[in-house]
Amino acid sequence: MAKRIVVDPITRIEGHLRIDCEIDNGRVTKAWSSGQMWRGIELILQGRDPRDAWVFTQRICGVCTTVHAIASVRAVENALNLEVPLNAQYIRNMIISAHGIFDHIVHFYHLSALDWVDIVSALKGSPKGAAALGQQLSPWPRNSEQEIKAVQERLKGLVGSGQLGVFASGYWGHPAMKLSPDVNLLAATHYFQALEYQRQINKVVAILGSKTPHIQNLAVGGVANPINPDSQSTLTIERLYHIKTLIDEIGDFIKNVYMVDVAAIGAFYADWTQYGAGVTNYLSVPDLPLDTKGTTFALPGGYIDDGNVGTFKPITSFNDEGFKQGVKEGIKHSWYKGDWDRHPWEEETVPQHTEFQDNGKYSWVKSPTFNGKPAQVGPLANVLCMYAAGHGPTKIYTDGLLQTVSKLAGATVGISALHSTIGRHAARAVRCAVLHDSLLGQWQALMDNIGKGDYTTFNQPVFPKGEQRGVGFHEAPRGVLSHWVVIQDGTIKNYQCVVPSTWNAGPRNSKDAPGPYEASLVGNPVADPEKPLEVLRTVHSFDPCLACAIHLLDPKSREIVTVRTMI
Amino acid sequence: MSHSILVLGVGNVLLADEGAGVRAVEQLQLQYLFPPQVELIDGGTMGLDLLGYLDDKTHLFIVDAIVSTQPPGSVVIEKLLDPPAYFRQKISPHQIGLSELLAVAAMQDCLPPSITLFGIVPLDLSTGMGMSPEVEAAVDRVVLAVVKELGRMGVKVGAASR
Numbered sequence: 001m002a003k004r005i006v007v008d009p010i011t012r013i014e015g016h017l018r019i020d021c022e023i024d025n026g027r028v029t030k031a032w033s034s035g036q037m038w039r040g041i042e043l044i045l046q047g048r049d050p051r052d053a054w055v056f057t058q059r060i061c062g063v064c065t066t067v068h069a070i071a072s073v074r075a076v077e078n079a080l081n082l083e084v085p086l087n088a089q090y091i092r093n094m095i096i097s098a099h100g101i102f103d104h105i106v107h108f109y110h111l112s113a114l115d116w117v118d119i120v121s122a123l124k125g126s127p128k129g130a131a132a133l134g135q136q137l138s139p140w141p142r143n144s145e146q147e148i149k150a151v152q153e154r155l156k157g158l159v160g161s162g163q164l165g166v167f168a169s170g171y172w173g174h175p176a177m178k179l180s181p182d183v184n185l186l187a188a189t190h191y192f193q194a195l196e197y198q199r200q201i202n203k204v205v206a207i208l209g210s211k212t213p214h215i216q217n218l219a220v221g222g223v224a225n226p227i228n229p230d231s232q233s234t235l236t237i238e239r240l241y242h243i244k245t246l247i248d249e250i251g252d253f254i255k256n257v258y259m260v261d262v263a264a265i266g267a268f269y270a271d272w273t274q275y276g277a278g279v280t281n282y283l284s285v286p287d288l289p290l291d292t293k294g295t296t297f298a299l300p301g302g303y304i305d306d307g308n309v310g311t312f313k314p315i316t317s318f319n320d321e322g323f324k325q326g327v328k329e330g331i332k333h334s335w336y337k338g339d340w341d342r343h344p345w346e347e348e349t350v351p352q353h354t355e356f357q358d359n360g361k362y363s364w365v366k367s368p369t370f371n372g373k374p375a376q377v378g379p380l381a382n383v384l385c386m387y388a389a390g391h392g393p394t395k396i397y398t399d400g401l402l403q404t405v406s407k408l409a410g411a412t413v414g415i416s417a418l419h420s421t422i423g424r425h426a427a428r429a430v431r432c433a434v435l436h437d438s439l440l441g442q443w444q445a446l447m448d449n450i451g452k453g454d455y456t457t458f459n460q461p462v463f464p465k466g467e468q469r470g471v472g473f474h475e476a477p478r479g480v481l482s483h484w485v486v487i488q489d490g491t492i493k494n495y496q497c498v499v500p501s502t503w504n505a506g507p508r509n510s511k512d513a514p515g516p517y518e519a520s521l522v523g524n525p526v527a528d529p530e531k532p533l534e535v536l537r538t539v540h541s542f543d544p545c546l547a548c549a550i551h552l553l554d555p556k557s558r559e560i561v562t563v564r565t566m567i
Numbered sequence: 568m569s570h571s572i573l574v575l576g577v578g579n580v581l582l583a584d585e586g587a588g589v590r591a592v593e594q595l596q597l598q599y600l601f602p603p604q605v606e607l608i609d610g611g612t613m614g615l616d617l618l619g620y621l622d623d624k625t626h627l628f629i630v631d632a633i634v635s636t637q638p639p640g641s642v643v644i645e646k647l648l649d650p651p652a653y654f655r656q657k658i659s660p661h662q663i664g665l666s667e668l669l670a671v672a673a674m675q676d677c678l679p680p681s682i683t684l685f686g687i688v689p690l691d692l693s694t695g696m697g698m699s700p701e702v703e704a705a706v707d708r709v710v711l712a713v714v715k716e717l718g719r720m721g722v723k724v725g726a727a728s729r
Contacts (some may be wrong), residue, residue, distance in 0.1 A: 059611060195671060199618055202618075
């Protein structure tokens with residue numbers, strides 16, 4: 001008999017993302033993804049100066065501050081047909097790449113690895129065995145028995161004192177946890193090392209973004225970093241070389257640890273290549289523009305229909321008409337008044353809350369479509385599109401990772417395995433390595449351009465009378481982000497953000513087709529409905545990002561997820 | 568040993584009173600001049616990104632909106648003996664928030680030895696840039712409380728010339 005479980009609240013503060021699953025014979029048969037909080041932050045922007053929009057939009061979200069700032073300035077520049085100086089593009093591109101690397105490492109190690117790695121089991125591992133395994137997998141010098149032993153001692157101390165801290169949340173000993181104690185111990189060691197390296201890469205963002213945690217160097221028309229090789233108060237050659245050192249340090253970690261760990265988890269959990277594909281229409285946008293107009297890019301993007309990379313259609317510029325016309329949002333199953341599919345420039349936002357209706361309205365998230373179909377966004381979409389476009393580094397890292405998995409699994413694992421829960425993690429690791437190469441490339445491009453004597457970083461925007469419409473898109477760590485702005489006589493008339501988690505977490509659309517989270521959960525095994533670890537694995541693989549807005553501190557410890565079982 | 572102090576304001580300024588901690592730090596920066604040993608940071612809603620700012624600090628002042636049974640507009644000041652641990656489950660990246668930041672800092676041995684929470688109980692969490700009058704008044708009280716606490720520690724804080 002079918003059981004229904006509700007994972008709610010799925011975040012620290014109740015009411016953001018709720019997942020409902022119907023489970024029959026140990027499998028998910030139906031799923032609903034529901035955003036439980038309405039923000040309407042776009043409304044704040046109406047009537048404001050378009051040059052200030054990015055300052056507000058970067059506050060939408062705690063993790064993705066940088067990305068909303070970038071998309072916002074691009075939207076206004078697009079509306080004005082404003083070119084961006086090369087130096088500004090390169091500096092932005094470096095911020096984008098460094099932020100993406102930071103985000104992917106944190107997502108894998110600190111937000112989702114513990115779905116697969118059992119920390120309590122790591123206590124029983126042998127440092128010698130873990131070191132031998134690590135040395136067999138990669139030349140990483142920090143897979144030493146000594147370092148692994150130190151981590152294990154530290155873990156023992158945490159457990160012994162009863163202060164598991166960040167580790168207290170896991171489903172330790174769950175039947176779906178399959179790694180041996182030695183593998184768990186090696187992964188735990190890398191968890192700690194990842195904490196060090198994410199700090200390193202974040203320094204790059206801080207230096208370029210002007211020190212504070214929210215970047216402050218952006219401007220509609222460029223960046224506010226003056227470049228003067230001779231002045232100490234600007235972006236100097238010395239600072240640029242410091243950035244280069246930081247970039248170099250993290251490269252080995254990405255290639256010899258992160259990529260290898262993902263391959264190992266993929267091989268040990270090979271059955272998870274069968275689950276979680278969901279919606280296999282993939283949308284990504286090109287990014288890291290290499291000219292002032294946004295017509296050539298370091299990283300390609302586009303659309304793949306129904307999982308077939310042969311159908312790839314590139315998106316080619318910041319003015320791509322196919323992208324501009326293709327994006328719509330619908331509200332048939334969302335808590336807004338009416339039932340329409342509209343272009344973001346034409347949308348209205350009139351809330352109408354009801355109870356949770358399985359076949360009616362059940363989410364605050366709208367349903368985006370691309371040419372009328374739901375689409376999955378994120379690193380997997382991005383990597384498949386870059387692969388299809390023949391992007392060199394993407395092919396090298398993807399093929400390399402799949403070879404490592406095949407070797408470990410003792411079977412040939414091809415690119416089709418990426419359409420899965422574990423495939424999203426693999427693609428994120430590939431993208432992280434690609435971004436690292438890009439970061440080095442953009443650093444060099446900036447140095448070369450400064451070397452030519454070009455110090456320009458800003459073009460003054462001019463707002464004509466009348467109405468202008470613009471879109472700014474960005475391939476953010478969680479996927480396609482687009483900001484849509486309508487400007488009237490120099491002030492904002494309408495503003496919509498179509499964020500990655502709207503694409504992925506959206507409810508059924510106007511044709512009742514499920515969104516990517518919903519589709520990906522169907523068929524997932526669930527060994528114990530009271531501890532739905534498998535559901536979390538699949539939702540986490542998307543890097544969910546709905547709980548952006550509220551950040552209250554609760555001085556009392558309390559239960560965060562409740563799993564309700566409804567017959 | 569001389570103190571090294573981080574005053575960290577956190578919250579979301581787009582959600583009215585939720586941004587009280589950030590607003591307090593803005594006011595501190597506007598109204599006062601601080602010696603180099605005091606660093607003020609608008610942390611927004613960030614988490615692990617802030618780890619680097621904790622390095623080598625002896626004191627951490629956290630200014631944030633808090634959940635409390637006290638009425639809205641109340642100010643709650645307390646020493647945190649153990650960084651709060653709310654990590655039973657973790658699903659969204661945003662659960663890597665402040666408490667997770669502190670837990671990770673503790674694991675990495677870079678947690679400042681003294682942590683004081685300056686909490687403000689919010690009234691209005693709706694979308695909007697302005698704060699409720701109650702919380703605006705509470706922000707003013709917190710600003711004075713931070714300055715007073717710094718003074719008690721022997722840190723000289725001057726008025727900003729306007």
